[in-house]
Amino acid sequence: MTMNYEKLLSESARRMRPSGIRKFFDLAAEMPECISLGVGEPDFQTPWDIRDAAIHSLEIGRTKYTANSGLRELREAISEYMHRKYHLSYEAGDIVVTVGGSEAIDLAIRALVAPGDEVIIPEPCYVSYEPITTLTHGVPVHVACLEENDFRITAEQIKAAITPRTKILVLGFPNNPTGAVLRHEDLEAIAEVIRGTDITILSDEIYAELAYGYRHESIAGIEGMKERTVVVGGFSKSFSMTGWRLGYACGPQPLIAAMLKIHQSCIMAAPTTSQYAAITALRDCDDDVEEMRRQYDLRRQYCVRKLNEMGLKTFEPRGAFYVFPNITSSGMNSEEFCQKLLQEKHVAIVPGTAFGDAGEGFARISYAYSIDHLREAFRRIAEFLEEHKGE
Amino acid sequence: MDAMKLLTLLADDPRASVTDLADILGESEEEVEKAKNDLEKNKIICGYHTVINWDKTNVEHVDAYIGVAAKPERGTGYDKIAERIARFPEVASLYLMSGTSEFLVSLNARTMREVADFVGAKLAPIEGVASTVTMFVLKKYKVNGVTMDLKEEIADDRMIISA
Structure with a gap:
């Protein structure tokens, strides 16, 4: 090969670190008999009504591009849904329909961040905030969410991280990987710090429907926050529609308009079939969502109890579908723990460090699996702990 | 102990072990066992059944639904006649x-002849x-929430690990 891509690739592309998730995926993929607790997507099938709506849209020939910002009917449905669920008022024009929540995150960061701008990223967190910030030559500022604070970010921590260059505060709650949530008083305290600054909040609420024993509240609903918040939502987790690749962003008009310009250039419009399906999801599927939440909730309680019983201190998460046990009692670090568990017991879980340095000492276990599957995996983890006792 | 929660769990999976149920509900196994027994004793749980697709076996099997027009009796309404019908195994x-x-009777029999005999003679x-x-x-096509002979849905084709 005469082309030297080591030289040709852009510096920012070269500097991107392969994700910790990817590394574990490669290891686990070599073990066909391995059982996984590593997924970040629901096990439930997309509810039939939604699939049926998609099939119908194809039958009648809805196979063309939609408006760049998404079908008007879908944006109206999102508007109604945001109001019905979270008491937020957005007009159809304040909404852009995206290819998954991830595109909405990308758009928001690209629309706001100039080289040198700082983005406050509470960790552990979803893996895409940092690389996108870096690609736009922004500066990620990590703040560690601590176990003793139930993995919430505190207003004091945010205050301490703010500088004159702070552009965005990312809030990813309910949180992947910890399952932590922010309650009304946390949001109020954060709003108090942000009020009067020029900081925009990127509130990734993709797991909003998966809240246990409380109702999710958006920071956009706190006084003075709507004008500075972009709320990212999506269909993947709430309606079990990961493969449909559909999400959305709601926010202040000028910001959404800028995001739409970027979206027009690189995406055109989100997939049409998925958009028709999504209208049904928002309007007719409350019962399906409720049933999935009920099942997750049972598994959540099962996981917390089992893990604590086997000696892994596990915080009780109130959202998403992950538990985040503290594995330090094993004497191993996260990476070592997960690697050995995979090699010796063929159970795949994700080291906490894949979600930022603050994840050291923890591992992410997904409970998007049946109880039968969880039981067998936990049996193996208990065996593993027993065999490494006192090391 | 939330008996209704236990009931929904058993409705989902009648074979769920007491150990799993206890872990899910955050109760002791003894308590779950006791609550389950109470539900059975009070006839809130009336039985545990197996859904079988007999068509996939060599066993002869015929199911029939019989609409029965009936006159109510003074004093007992339809209950007495219902009891007479229900007593037949x-x-x-x-x-x-x-x-x-008035009534809908369902019958699991081996042959059409058996059904005819039951209707005619009993x-x-x-x-x-x-x-x-x-x-x-x-x-x-579907029995008690279980689909039969429909195109099988893919079991689980998720990637082993994802973000």
């Missing part, structure tokens, strides 16, 4: 219905039964 289920006939002669309409099941 061949009767799998019996409902009082709105619509054209059901129709019951005092108060005015007429019957027998419908044979030709093919089952």
